Amino acid sequence: xxxxxxxxxxxxxxxxxxxxxxxxxxxxxxxxxxxxxxxxxxxxxxxxxxxxxxxxxxxxxxxxxxxxxxxxxxxxxxxxxxxxxxxxxxxxxxxxxxxxxxxxxxxxxxxxxxxxxxxxxxxxxxxxxxxxxxxxxxxxxxxxxxxxxxxxxxxxxxxxxxxxxxxxxxxxxxxxxxxxxxxxxxxxxxxxxxxxxxxxxxxxxxxxxxxxxxxxxxxxxxxxxxxxxxxxxxxxxxxxxxxxxxxxxxxxxxxxxxxxxxxxxxxxxxxxxxxxxxxxxxxxxxxxxxxxxxxxxxxxxxxxxxxxxxxxxxxxxxxxxxxxxxxxxxxxxxxxxxxxxxxxxxxxxxxxxxxxxxxxxxxxxxxxxxxxxxxxxxxxxxxxxxxxxxxxxxxxxxxxxxxxxxxxxxxxxxx
Numbered sequence: 001x002x003x004x005x006x007x008x009x010x011x012x013x014x015x016x017x018x019x020x021x022x023x024x025x026x027x028x029x030x031x032x033x034x035x036x037x038x039x040x041x042x043x044x045x046x047x048x049x050x051x052x053x054x055x056x057x058x059x060x061x062x063x064x065x066x067x068x069x070x071x072x073x074x075x076x077x078x079x080x081x082x083x084x085x086x087x088x089x090x091x092x093x094x095x096x097x098x099x100x101x102x103x104x105x106x107x108x109x110x111x112x113x114x115x116x117x118x119x120x121x122x123x124x125x126x127x128x129x130x131x132x133x134x135x136x137x138x139x140x141x142x143x144x145x146x147x148x149x150x151x152x153x154x155x156x157x158x159x160x161x162x163x164x165x166x167x168x169x170x171x172x173x174x175x176x177x178x179x180x181x182x183x184x185x186x187x188x189x190x191x192x193x194x195x196x197x198x199x200x201x202x203x204x205x206x207x208x209x210x211x212x213x214x215x216x217x218x219x220x221x222x223x224x225x226x227x228x229x230x231x232x233x234x235x236x237x238x239x240x241x242x243x244x245x246x247x248x249x250x251x252x253x254x255x256x257x258x259x260x261x262x263x264x265x266x267x268x269x270x271x272x273x274x275x276x277x278x279x280x281x282x283x284x285x286x287x288x289x290x291x292x293x294x295x296x297x298x299x300x301x302x303x304x305x306x307x308x309x310x311x312x313x314x315x316x317x318x319x320x321x322x323x324x325x326x327x328x329x330x331x332x333x334x335x336x337x338x339x340x341x342x343x344x345x346x347x348x349x350x351x352x353x354x355x356x357x358x359x360x361x362x363x364x365x366x367x368x369x370x371x372x373x374x375x376x377x378x379x380x381x382x383x384x385x386x387x388x389x390x391x392x393x394x395x396x397x398x399x400x401x402x403x404x405x406x407x408x409x410x411x412x413x414x415x
Contacts, residue, residue: 006195010130011139017190018147020183026154028089028180030261031162031173032109033243034254038169039100043244043391044371049102050240051367053109057117058360061353074126075196081119082188088112089181093174100170117360121352128340130195137284137337141276144333148269152262154179159258166254221342223411225355228335229362231292231405236366237398238299241374241391246317249391250306256314260321267325275330279337285413288334292409294327296402299395306392338412370394 036046071077088111095104131139158176165172238245246257279287298320305316343351373379374390383390 007130007132010194013190013194014127014130015143015146017187017194018143019150020185020187020190022147022151023154023183024085024089024180024187025183026151026265027158027176027183030151030155031158031176033240034162034247034257035096035173036105037243037247038173039096039102039105041102043241043374045102046244047236047240047367047371047374049106049109051236051364052106053113054117055360055364056110057113057115058357058363060114061117061121061356061360063118073196074122075192075194078119078122078126079188079192081115082184082191085112085115086181086184086188088115089177089184093177093181096170096173096177117356120356121350124339124352126194133340136340137276137279137333138273139276140333140336141273141279144272144276144329145269148265148272148329152265152269154183155265156258156262159255159261163253163255163258169254218342220412221351223408224338224342225358227405227408227412228355229358230408231295231402232359233362233366234398234401234405235295236363237370237373237401238302238391238395240367241370241394244374245302245391249389250313250317252314252317256317259314260317263318263321264325264328267322268329271326271329272333275333278330279334284334284337284341287330288338288412289409291327291331291334292402292405294323295331296399296405298324298327299399299402303388303392303395306389370398373397 033046033050036049041049071080088108092105092108092112095108158179161175162169162172165175243257246252246260247254275287301320301323305313305320308316339352339355373394376390379390379393383393
């Protein structure tokens, strides 16, 4: 079979696989924070739950290439990890109903995101081998649009189910997490249909150290890693607290929360193809810079929404979710494409692993800082004196930190 046919089949199977993954994401991962809110966890606990498991995952991600070598192929490695993820959603259902303890759910999250993290670099390298450079921006733009649509449908239906089970919401979570499990199961099946490739990469800790030394000698690469970590650090001052902000601070209901999540998804996937064309026309860096500017002002707009009349708050949150979904679509696509541009093709696994490890540290620090802010008595007193709430202080810090990402971002342009 010719390489062209193999590439076409791989791209088609990758899109189908992605749609089933989107079911898991929309009905599962999207509602993990809502589960934490429903179980009565504190702001600090939710921030820690949103950041620490990702940090643990980023640590394990450094072992991706080494673990992959034991499986002798990227396909076998990715498929087995995906099947394990599918089974883990069943464990979360049992835990949520019979053992809804914070420590157990935290352990589950650490295991889940560790598996998710070690799949990432291998999958990225796999796609890099099969997606021609000339098609990359447009293909991922179209793929993201399809995946986003399925994710939107999954998120919306899951929210409706939770609303129907409002009096006994834990069983609503059980239903949507079961759907997430099936989504990941079929995703694994289609991963297994893709053509494999074998590389001669023998990876261990010393190779990661050597890769890191090579990155240090490339200013653009190190600036990319610093920017990626720093912007995620600043976003974590509000991101993990969004569910608390909507459901507790603004006292809006689950259906409003669901509509916000689905509008974010709709805006995200419908604009993906548009940003794919923009990346082709103007370049990934210009799109990344444009969307970063929008991301900077978002926390301020969310703060202003809190002070609107109660009857106008829902529609205002919908409008902001649309804007956020739009700009994060371009931000994600352009930054993902830049990864292939900045790193050598043979070093994609190492580069993305190291980048995600540094980002994991930043996410942990950001999440912990946000949690400490909203739980701090001093911050509570300060917020009260300013006619604010503690989350507003955290959001204000997030906006200021995002602003200082611009000088770092501009350094990425240098080749």
